Structure formats: structure tokens, C-alpha cells
Amino acid sequence: xxxGRLLTGTQRNWPTELWESPLSLPTYxxxxxxxxxxxxxxxxxxxxxxxxxxxxxxxxxxxxTYLEGLGIPLFLIQLAWxxxxxxxxxxxxxxxxxxxxxxERKISAHMQSRLGPMYVGGWHGWLQTxxxxxxxxxxxxxxxxxxxxxxxxxATAVALAPAIAAFAPVSFGKELVYAxxxxxxxxxxxxxxxxxxxxxxxxxxxANKYSMLGGLRAAAQMVSYEIPRTFSVVPVIMLxxxxxxxxxxxxxxGYLFGFLPRWFIFYPVVGQIAFxxxxxxxxxxxxxxxxxxxxxxxxxxxxxxxxxxxIKFSMFFLAEYSYVLIxxxxxxxxxxxxxxxxxPSLSFIPSWAWFIGKALFIIxxxxxxxxxxxxFRVDRLMDFNWKFLFxxxxxxxxxxxxxxxxxxxxxx
Amino acid sequence: MPIEEKxxxxxxxxxxxxVNMGPQHPSTHGVLRIAxxxxxxxxxxxxxxxxxxxxxxxxxxxxxxxxxxxxxxDRLDYLSSxxxxxxxxxxxxxxxxxxxxxxxxxxxxxxxELNRIASHxxxxxxxxxxxxxxxxxxxxxxxxxxxxxxxxxLCGARLLYTYMRIGGVAKNLPEDWTAKCxxxxxxxxxxxxxxxxxxxxxxxxxxxxxxxxxxxKEEALDWGLSGPVLRATGVNYDVRKFEPxxxxxxxxxxxxxxxTGSTWDRYYCRMREMAQSAGIIDQCLEAxxxxxxxxxxxxxxxxxxxxPLKGQAYGHIEASRGDLGFYAVSxxxxxxxxMHIKAPTFINTAILQKILVGAxxxxxxxxxxxxxIVLGEMDR
Numbered sequence: 001x002x003x004g005r006l007l008t009g010t011q012r013n014w015p016t017e018l019w020e021s022p023l024s025l026p027t028y029x030x031x032x033x034x035x036x037x038x039x040x041x042x043x044x045x046x047x048x049x050x051x052x053x054x055x056x057x058x059x060x061x062x063x064x065t066y067l068e069g070l071g072i073p074l075f076l077i078q079l080a081w082x083x084x085x086x087x088x089x090x091x092x093x094x095x096x097x098x099x100x101x102x103x104e105r106k107i108s109a110h111m112q113s114r115l116g117p118m119y120v121g122g123w124h125g126w127l128q129t130x131x132x133x134x135x136x137x138x139x140x141x142x143x144x145x146x147x148x149x150x151x152x153x154x155a156t157a158v159a160l161a162p163a164i165a166a167f168a169p170v171s172f173g174k175e176l177v178y179a180x181x182x183x184x185x186x187x188x189x190x191x192x193x194x195x196x197x198x199x200x201x202x203x204x205x206x207a208n209k210y211s212m213l214g215g216l217r218a219a220a221q222m223v224s225y226e227i228p229r230t231f232s233v234v235p236v237i238m239l240x241x242x243x244x245x246x247x248x249x250x251x252x253x254g255y256l257f258g259f260l261p262r263w264f265i266f267y268p269v270v271g272q273i274a275f276x277x278x279x280x281x282x283x284x285x286x287x288x289x290x291x292x293x294x295x296x297x298x299x300x301x302x303x304x305x306x307x308x309x310x311i312k313f314s315m316f317f318l319a320e321y322s323y324v325l326i327x328x329x330x331x332x333x334x335x336x337x338x339x340x341x342x343x344p345s346l347s348f349i350p351s352w353a354w355f356i357g358k359a360l361f362i363i364x365x366x367x368x369x370x371x372x373x374x375x376f377r378v379d380r381l382m383d384f385n386w387k388f389l390f391x392x393x394x395x396x397x398x399x400x401x402x403x404x405x406x407x408x409x410x411x412x
Numbered sequence: 413m414p415i416e417e418k419x420x421x422x423x424x425x426x427x428x429x430x431v432n433m434g435p436q437h438p439s440t441h442g443v444l445r446i447a448x449x450x451x452x453x454x455x456x457x458x459x460x461x462x463x464x465x466x467x468x469x470x471x472x473x474x475x476x477x478x479x480x481x482x483x484x485x486d487r488l489d490y491l492s493s494x495x496x497x498x499x500x501x502x503x504x505x506x507x508x509x510x511x512x513x514x515x516x517x518x519x520x521x522x523x524x525e526l527n528r529i530a531s532h533x534x535x536x537x538x539x540x541x542x543x544x545x546x547x548x549x550x551x552x553x554x555x556x557x558x559x560x561x562x563x564x565x566l567c568g569a570r571l572l573y574t575y576m577r578i579g580g581v582a583k584n585l586p587e588d589w590t591a592k593c594x595x596x597x598x599x600x601x602x603x604x605x606x607x608x609x610x611x612x613x614x615x616x617x618x619x620x621x622x623x624x625x626x627x628x629k630e631e632a633l634d635w636g637l638s639g640p641v642l643r644a645t646g647v648n649y650d651v652r653k654f655e656p657x658x659x660x661x662x663x664x665x666x667x668x669x670x671x672t673g674s675t676w677d678r679y680y681c682r683m684r685e686m687a688q689s690a691g692i693i694d695q696c697l698e699a700x701x702x703x704x705x706x707x708x709x710x711x712x713x714x715x716x717x718x719x720p721l722k723g724q725a726y727g728h729i730e731a732s733r734g735d736l737g738f739y740a741v742s743x744x745x746x747x748x749x750x751m752h753i754k755a756p757t758f759i760n761t762a763i764l765q766k767i768l769v770g771a772x773x774x775x776x777x778x779x780x781x782x783x784x785i786v787l788g789e790m791d792r
Contacts, residue, residue, distance in 0.1 A: 112550035
């Protein structure tokens with residue numbers, strides 16, 4: 001039989017048996033390793049700040065006595081110290097964004113059977129996001145001709161500033177907490193609600209119809225999801241009796257029956273409902289898939305950020321990832337017991353590692369959702385919020401009331 | 413005439429907005445423009461506007477010989493070039509009265525089913541992106557890559573094949589190609605189940621697609637739809653069954669039908685068609701491996717330069733996007749007097765102006781994506 005010529009020089013091999021069971025794929029195994037390594041990387045960056053602050057405190061005392069001896073007024077010294085601390089906190093969103101973006105790119109890549117960035121920096125492209133941020137800084141900043149130029153510029157600041165300010169009551173390490181206020185929860189929710197103004201301003205000032213639709217969608221979504229998000233924390237507040245984030249985390253230490261941690265997520269029914277609602281509402285608050293309708297790239301091009309480029313665009317990006325970190329930290333403080341270990345025998349791992357490790361796990365969940373789910377539609381999103389999440393949180397508050405009035409003292 | 417008068421029949425009211433979706437928009441799948449009139453997020457009027465990718469291919473046929481014309485057909489629906497080749501060859505063969513040998517017929521069915529899978533995989537991937545799920549896209553492209561490899565081994569090209577010839581096909585199957593192809597058909601049906609788990613039955617996905625863009629049977633017939641868009645409404649029409657070509661009457665397969673004609677039905681019709689196509693490929697490979705099959709792959713006595721007699725012929729096939737037809741008119745010259753292409757996506761797109769009204773802007777993307785348009789074919 002006459003046969004045709006094989007036209008390609010070499011036949012390609014298809015590793016089909018590996019594609020069928022992804023966990024046996026070498027790349028997936030490497031992904032697991034990478035995940036741990038990247039987690040440690042992100043973890044170390046935040047922990048570093050906390051640990052340094054711990055060491056620096058005696059230094060501050062020494063400097064204070066010395067400078068007071070020189071006749072410098074106390075408030076000036078305190079002001080300078082506050083500014084230094086604020087500067088460190090200011091770096092948190094930036095460092096976090098660089099780590100999480102890299103993490104996201106690697107994780108999504110391995111979920112999709114590719115490798116992600118591999119070249120910049122040598123080892124698994126670890127310098128990729130830094131190179132990208134330098135590129136964003138150097139890019140031309142384009143403002144559309146018809147845009148309202150002042151508001152167009154101001155919107156980036158209004159979106160980003162609250163995201164950084166919201167870190168104030170969150171404590172890193174033992175000492176570094178910018179403002180250890182008693183109403184920490186209220187403060188975080190109130191401040192992070194301001195960012196939506198930045199997004200509306202961006203949508204309005206861009207003089208672009210897609211941007212405006214995105215801005216309006218953002219307004220509707222973020223204002224609505226604020227409600228179940230806040231209400232789902234009410235049971236936590238009721239059971240712990242405080243609004244201080246550190247105190248709530250502290251209240252969850254210890255074990256029930258000697259092995260079950262007193263984390264809020266393990267409280268029957270009440271804890272689980274609150275956790276799930278808070279997680280969903282947090283994903284919606286941070287505008288990520290499946291709730292990323294304000295920037296839905298297949299519908300609205302890029303939503304409110306369509307007309308932004310260069311560093312202005314990356315400010316929105318930075319704000320988004322800051323909120324992801326804040327949400328993860330809050331979830332680990334409210335529901336996962338903050339720095340308390342999972343088992344008594346694991347208490348040799350320091351509490352900061354537990355705290356940030358839990359937060360990183362939640363960040364991983366955020367990324368996992370993003371690369372698995374399709375996007376909601378606007379009206380279904382609202383239905384889901386008002387007809388499902390909101391009533392659920394109200395019922396949950398009732399359950400928490402019953403718990404704290406009737407059952408709480410029995411368990412103790 | 414001022415543009416305003418031409419575009420709007422009545423001026424927009426204060427709470428209405430006019431949005432040009434496309435030609436530069438991430439999810440119009442090329443350069444389709446839809447002029448949308450909206451009230452908030454709801455569409456009150458939609459006008460699809462085609463022609464941004466017009467290259468005058470129908471006219472170009474008139475200056476090429478019949479053999480040269482084959483190359484142009486690749487550029488129509490560039491995601492399923494084999495179908496275009498096949499429809500063109502069938503039309504010209506009808507014009508000349510050429511009988512195609514059995515081996516070539518089976519190979520034609522085989523490669524067109526492979527190409528159907530490749531084309532539907534692109535649909536699956538890009539539709540996921542339209543709805544906001546990115547991961548299925550890369551999984552779909554990984555499997556499509558296997559088909560591209562197979563085609564590359566077969567004819568050296570990965571996108572524009574020009575593999576068919578008038579009277580047969582260009583080359584016989586390479587030696588170990590059959591084994592490679594069996595490897596693919598053994599692997600692929602399992603992947604389909606994974607796609608279902610990943611996207612088809614995802615609650616968010618079903619919620620977004622199951623109740624929008626509904627086309628009734630009557631509407632579908634009135635607007636002359638074809639392909640999966642028609643079959644999703646429940647109309648049982650497939651050229652492969654009702655006017656068999658390339659030995660499709662000797663192959664066993666089912667035609668997946670939808671029930672409601674919704675966007676999800678259109679999507680799932682394609683998913684089930686892929687499974688059927690994999691079955692057809694297996695049958696073709698089985699038939700080709702029989703020893704008593706004559707080795708001819710091209711009809712005997714086809715001249716180098718074709719010069720059909722005066723006359724006309726219409727050949728049509730079931731391409732991946734619908735009923736693709738070539739209408740050739742010959743005046744007895746070396747090149748056709750007229751070559752008309754009945755492009756399924758062009759005809760299917762017309763119904764958009766009806767079903768988009770009342771939808772939300774997010775639905776526009778979902779509905780448009782479910783039509784699986786390729787602008788190369790629509791604008792020609």
C-alpha cells in the first residue's frame with residue numbers, strides 16, 4: 001500500500017496518561033513544592049516587619065531617652081516614631097502585592113498545565129512581578145482627552161489610600177500595630193468602604209461608557225455586599241464581647257475536650273454559616289472572580305480601569321491585592337483563631353507563623369476560586385446577596401443570640 | 413447624509429445610552445460591531461454590523477483557476493478549513509461530474525470530523541472566557557493542539573490545510589498516523605467528562621446561560637438558521653444525515669438535539685457533537701484499515717487544469733458552524749464566472765437583532781459567544 005510521507009520531522013509525544021491524572025504530573029508535584037516555597041516567601045516578608053518592630057522597641061526607648069536629654073520635645077520624637085512605623089506599614093501592601101501576584105501567576109499556571117513565569121530572576125521567575133512593576137512605573141501615563149483630569153488622577157488615590165489605612169488596627173508580630181483601637185472591626189469596615197468612591201470616580205472621570213458601567217456596577221455591588229459581610233461578623237462580636245481584632249483572636253485560643261480548637265469556625269452551625277458568608281462577601285468586596293463584574297473583561301473591556309495605564313492602573317491593582325490580604329487576615333483572626341495552633345502538640349510553631357499561614361491559605365482559596373469559577377451576572381449577583389446571604393446572616397444572628405444566652409455557659 | 417440620521421431612527425432619550433460593542437472589543441470574536449441602545453444595563457435595540465473583515469474572496473475566485481481557488485477557501489472559516497475545502501471540492505466535482513474514490517471519501521469524513529472537534533474545542537474555550545472562566549480555555553487548547561499535530565503530520569500545515577483536492581485528497585495517511593489518531597480518540601471522550609465537570613454543569617455557568625437567548629423552532633426556521641444553533645431549538649436537520657456526502661450514510665452517528673433553544677442548549681449541543689465526532693473518526697479509521705480498500709486517493713482522469721462545461725452546481729456540507737454551501741457558475745472558462753458562498757455564521761448572526769433585545773449587556777456576550785461566529789467567513 002502506498003503511504004504518504006510523514007511531514008513533520010519528529011512526532012510529538014502526548015503525555016496523555018499524565019493529563020488524565022493531574023496529580024501524578026511532575027509539574028503538579030513541583031507546583032505543590034512551589035506553593036509551600038512561595039507561601040514561605042510571602043509569609044517571611046510580612047513577618048519580617050513584625051519581628052523587626054519587636055527588636056526595635058528597646059532601640060526606640062534608648063533613642064527617646066537620648067533625644068529627650070538633648071532637649072527635643074517628646075511629641076516630636078513620638079511623631080517621628082509614628083511616621084517610621086507608618087512607613088513600614090505603607091510597605092505592607094506593596095510587598096504583599098508583589099508576592100501575591102507572583103503566587104497567583106504560578107498557581108494559575110499549574111492549574112492550567114503550564115509553567116507561568118520561568119525566566120526573570122532565574123529561579124521560577126521570582127523577579128517577574130518586580131520587573132513588571134518597574135515596567136508599569138516607566139510606562140507612559142495616558143489620560144483621555146475628554147476625561148475630567150483632576151478626578152481621573154484623584155480616583156487612584158481615593159481607591160488606594162483607604163486600602164492602606166485599613167491596615168492600621170491589624171497587628172503584625174507582637175509590637176507592630178499602628179493603632180490598637182478597641183473598635184478595630186468597625187474601623188476596618190468603615191475605612192475599606194471608602195474605596196468604592198475611588199472606583200466610581202474612576203468610572204465617571206474616564207469619559208468612557210464601559211468605565212461608567214463598571215463604576216456603577218462597582219457601586220451597587222460593593223455597597224450591597226458590605227451588609228452581609230458586616231452582619232456575618234456580628235455573631236463573632238456577640239460571642240466574644242469585643243470589637244478589638246486582637247482580642248477576638250485571643251478569645252479563640254484554648255481547646256475544647258483537649259483537642260478541638262476553640263476557633264469560631266468550629267462552633268456548630270453558627271460558626272460555619274458566618275464563615276461561609278464572610279468568605280463569599282469578602283471575595284465580592286475585593287472584586288475578584290466570580291464577583292468581578294465591575295471589571296468583567298469580556299463584557300466591559302476592563303470596566304472602571306479601561307482608561308488607566310502605567311502606575312495609575314497599578315494603584316487599583318495594589319488596592320485590590322491589599323483588600324485580599326486584609327480579608328484573609330480578618331478571616332484568620334475572626335474564624336480561624338488568629339495565632340492559635342491547630343493542635344496542642346503543634347504549639348512549637350510561633351503564633352505569627354500560624355496567623356500568617358492561615359491568611360495565606362485563605363489567599364490561596366481566593367486564587368483557587370478565581371481560576372475555577374465563571375462570572376456571575378449583575379442581577380443574579382444582587383439576588384444572591386439580598387435574597388440569600390442577607391436573610392441568612394439575620395438568621396445566624398438569631399442563632400448566635402440563642403447560643404450566647406442558653407448554651408454558651410453550658411459548654412464552659 | 414449626516415451620520416446621526418443614518419444610524420438612529422429616533423433620537424436617544426435622556427436615560428438611554430448608545431454603546432458601540434466592537435469592532436475592537438475583547439469578546440466580539442473578531443471584528444463584529446454591534447450597535448447597542450441601552451437603558452442602564454438592558455438592551456433596547458441591537459444592530460449587528462458586519463463587513464470589517466471583507467476581503468472580496470468571492471470576487472477573487474473569478475480571477476483564479478479552480479485549483480487555485482481551493483487556497484482561498486482556507487481563509488474563510490479559518491478554524492475549520494477542512495470543511496471549506498470539502499464544500500468547495502464537492503461543488504466543483506458536481507460541476508465536472510467527478511466520482512471520488514472510496515478511500516478519499518473516508519479520509520474526507522475523517523479529517524472533517526477531526527476539524528469539527530478542533531473547532532468546537534475553540535468554541536468551548538472561548539465561551540468559557542466569555543463567561544469569565546479562564547481555565548477551560550487552556551485545557552481546550554491543549555487537546556486542540558493534539559489535532560493540530562495530527563494535521564501537521566498529515567499535510568504539513570496547522571491552520572490552513574489545503575488538504576483536499578478536486579477529485580480526492582492531496583496525500584494518503586502517513587504510516588503511523590492511524591495509531592496516533594487512535595491514541596487521540598481513546599483519550600478525548602474522557603476529557604469531555606472533565607469539561608462537563610469543569611464548566612457545563614457549573615451552577616453559575618448554567619444560571620448565566622440556561623434562560624437567555626431563547627430561540628423557538630419557528631423562529632429558527634424563519635430566520636434560516638443552521639448548524640448547532642438550529643439543532644439546539646430541537647429541529648432535526650443535519651446535512652450529513654439528510655443529504656449525505658463523503659460516505660456519511662455508511663457511518664453511524666446521532667444528531668444531538670437541544671430542547672429549549674437557549675444559550676446553554678447551543679453550548680451543550682456542540683459538546684455532545686464532539687463525542688459523536690470522536691465515534692465517527694473511529695469508524696473511519698476502522699474502514700480505512702480494511703485490506704480490500706483500493707489505494708486510490710484521487711479520482712482517475714482529473715485534468716491538471718480544470719475547464720468545466722457551461723453550467724452551475726451547488727455543493728453543501730455540514731460545517732462546524734452550520735450548513736456551508738458553495739454555488740459555482742461556469743461559463744466554460746478556466747475560472748468560475750461566479751462563486752457564491754453560503755456562509756452559516758452570516759445567516760445565523762441576523763437573528764441577534766431580535767434575541768438581544770431585552771437582554772443585559774452581560775448576556776450580549778453570552779449569546780454572541782454561543783453562536784460561535786468566525787468573521788473570516790461572515791465577511792468573506
